[in-house]
Amino acid sequence: MEYQVFDTTLRDGGQREGISYSVADKLAVAKLLDEFGVGFIEGGWPGAMPKDTEFFARARTELDLKNAVLVAFGATRKANVDVAADPQVQALLDAETPVVCVVAKSDIRHVERALRTTGDENLAMVRDTVRHLVASGRRAFVDCEHFFDGFRHDPEYTASVVRTAIDAGAERVIMCDTNGGMLPSMITKAITEVVERTGVSADLLGIHCQNDTSCAVANTVAAVEAGVKHFQCTANGYGERPGNADLFATVSNIQLKLGLQVLPDGCLEKATRVSSALAEIANIAPDTHQAYVGAAAFAHKAGLHASAIKVDPLLYNHVDPSVVGNDMRILVTEMAGRASIELKSRELGIDLAGHPDTLSTVTQRVKDLEAGGWSFEAADASFELLVRDELLDGKLARPFSLESYRVQVEHRENGSVVSEATVKVRVRGERVIATAEGNGPVNALDEALRAALTQSYPQLKNFELTDFKVRILEGSHGTNAITRVLLETGDGDRDWTTVGVHENIVEASWVALVDALTYGLAEQS
């Protein structure tokens, strides 16, 4: 592969606040990154942290990488120390990886103030470390910290670090925007000047961008456009402070927009799945609005979008979502037009193409209901029931009808709070009354309703309320606040979401509960 996709999720990604990979996590992350087709996996800093040392030891027997090679990360030798006697450098060799990436100071201000040594000694540290690694059979990469800031301040010193590393045998010298302050135009200009001043071809340079200006992906793409063939990224942009260039957006941009193949055939399609699996391992909720791979990356809300998408989805998508393994979705809200309703219904298996009146009625009902606080965006099951009911002129079969329900909450002398609900329903022509207790009024209602219905619908025992979200909406025109409840229900095979709205939280919950059971039972019948 002409381009080197260098992933540093396990090193720089782990520097994100809130991430703490176990060794088992690291092994799982490495397998997924390899499956995604990156060429290099920087696994951590052996010798700095026991977990990283253990990761490299276990990787030798537990990882069977198909696309990637493992990289151990560390620093150049300490100032005024023989490289062969530097334990940190020895730990890099002990990791037994084919590639070692060492971070070197390339801004003279950091050399003098942070390392507290001279420019010449820093060059010797780079030279000795690279030579020692190469002599020990390693491919050596050098991450030049604060490269762009250093180059702006003292271009000749920073250029001398690049030349020293290359002359000593480094395979790549990586220009790091460590403080993440660059913009794409600055990156392009700097790379042109670096190549001129050092005489080192852009082919031998790499790029590593932190995301402090929110330009890490754009900066990385700009560097590749300027001729750089090695770029460093992290999954989902995890990394120190705001993070790094997101691997998925970066490779997608480079492959799909610049037309340069950087992953093996068939790998880009795994982006969405791998991104979300890596978020799980990091224990970070996936960013639904992440470019390319987020659940909302191809979700369309505006009616005008949907009307064009009906003609051709690419009219409103910058790429076909399937090329990164994602899907397009149509959201139904007050911003929907008839085309949105038609496309969303089609997504749910209902063809409304020959039903122009139903399309108009459903569109208007959705707008009216949303004006009253309803939200169908996340409640596909309630929307589907609404459409099916309209198609049948309001005669959609319901599994039961309500005569009444009553809920009471009792605070007892001993401090316990118990809710009790009684429901009276008609099921298959019979009147059934059931009472149940619960840890709250909604739980008690749910239990009582199930008790009343289970004999007729035994499959109800598989239904479980998996999520319950309550939102209090401000009343308009001085009216009382209203409550919107979203219920997620599952039966082990699938999950569905329903919505209920009312001034009374129990009634809002009841409405969502009735939809949940109606939808679930209809799907199973």
Ligand SMILES: CC(=O)SCCNC(=O)CCNC(=O)[C@H](O)C(C)(C)COP(=O)(O)OP(=O)(O)OC[C@H]1O[C@@H](n2cnc3c(N)ncnc32)[C@H](O)[C@@H]1OP(=O)(O)O
């Ligand atoms: C830009 C980046 O993000 S690079 C990645 C940075 N990652 C990390 O720092 C995570 C892992 N780090 C660690 O576990 C620890 O910092 C260690 C083990 C590396 C070092 O710990 P300590 O020995 O306690 O040193 P400490 O962290 O206080 O200071 C770093 C030392 O490295 C030196 N140093 C910094 N950069 C370099 C370099 N490129 N080459 C050689 N030495 C360096 C500093 O001058 C300082 O030396 P000193 O101890 O003689 O003052």
Ligand SMILES: CC(=O)C(=O)O
């Ligand atoms: C090496 C690195 O992570 C940086 O300079 O940002």
